[in-house]
Amino acid sequence: MREAVVTCAVLAAVTIFTYPCQAQSPAPSDPDEARIEDVVTASHILTNEGILDSFGHVSARSAKNPDRFFMPRAMPPALVSRADIVEVGLDCKPVDANAPRLNGERYIHCQVYKARSDVQSVIHTHDLAVIPFGLAGIPLQPVLVQAGFLPLEVPLFEVREANASETKRGMLVLNATLGDALAKKLGAGPVVLMRGHGDTVVGRSVREATVRTIYTHIDAQAQSAALALSRKITTLDNAELEANAAGRFYQTEHPKKGK
Ligand SMILES: [Zn+2]
DSSP, X not given: OHHHHHHHHHHOTTTTXXXXXXXXXXXXXXXXXXXXXXXXXXHHHHHHTTSSOSSOEEEEXXXXXXXXXXXXXXXXXXXXXXXXXXXXXXXXXXXXXXXXXXXXXXXXXXXXXXXXXXXXXXXXXXXXXXXXXXXXXXXXXXXXXXGTTSOSSOOEEXXXXXXXXXXXXXXXXXXXXXXXXHHHHHTTSSEEEETTTEEEEEESSXXXXXXXXXXXXXXXXXXXXXXXHOSOOXXXXXXXXXXXXXXXTTOOXXXXXXX
């Protein structure tokens, strides 16, 4: 079964959710089970695409109880299966006190779900493609039509600022205070970069968050390649971003037909 899913991911990493491969079974009737199945599939796709490494995690808010969400126990995302999924409260504690150990960075998920009622899925990566943009003083920008969901400049979370009062500090989001600071930097947007670490991406579904994660990765690769050719590059502009927000991104005809 796992081989079948990975094969689907190789063939159609982005469209797998929209056009399921024949090897996939019908979606579960239970809405939470359907979301959990998407968490497992997204973990495999993003690993296959080289975006998730041995770390990084995908979660989904519960459709039945929005004060809870589902995420894998602390383990490599490539190996995640249904049995590894843990139900977690927004207090960042597992609902089942006997649940297996969770990832220390679960506060990314708890605090974003608390701050954003519209968010149904959170993905945290250590994507190497986006990390240079947090180091070089060059903002990550939408340069591809498929990345038109990005803001004109993707915000950057500087953990050193959020940790400024701590004498002992690190890079990971291991408590609610840092999770809150990250959620604040994310604001109402789809993506926040994390300096020297990766990014956090949100969506109205696991599928949307997954596609956004993939196209943030591809956009970063394209922008890096363009910057290697020239310091002066052309990004999407506000009109193009507004067209995306209005759902006219792939429109082939001018919206004001006849003019
Ligand atoms: Zn991390």
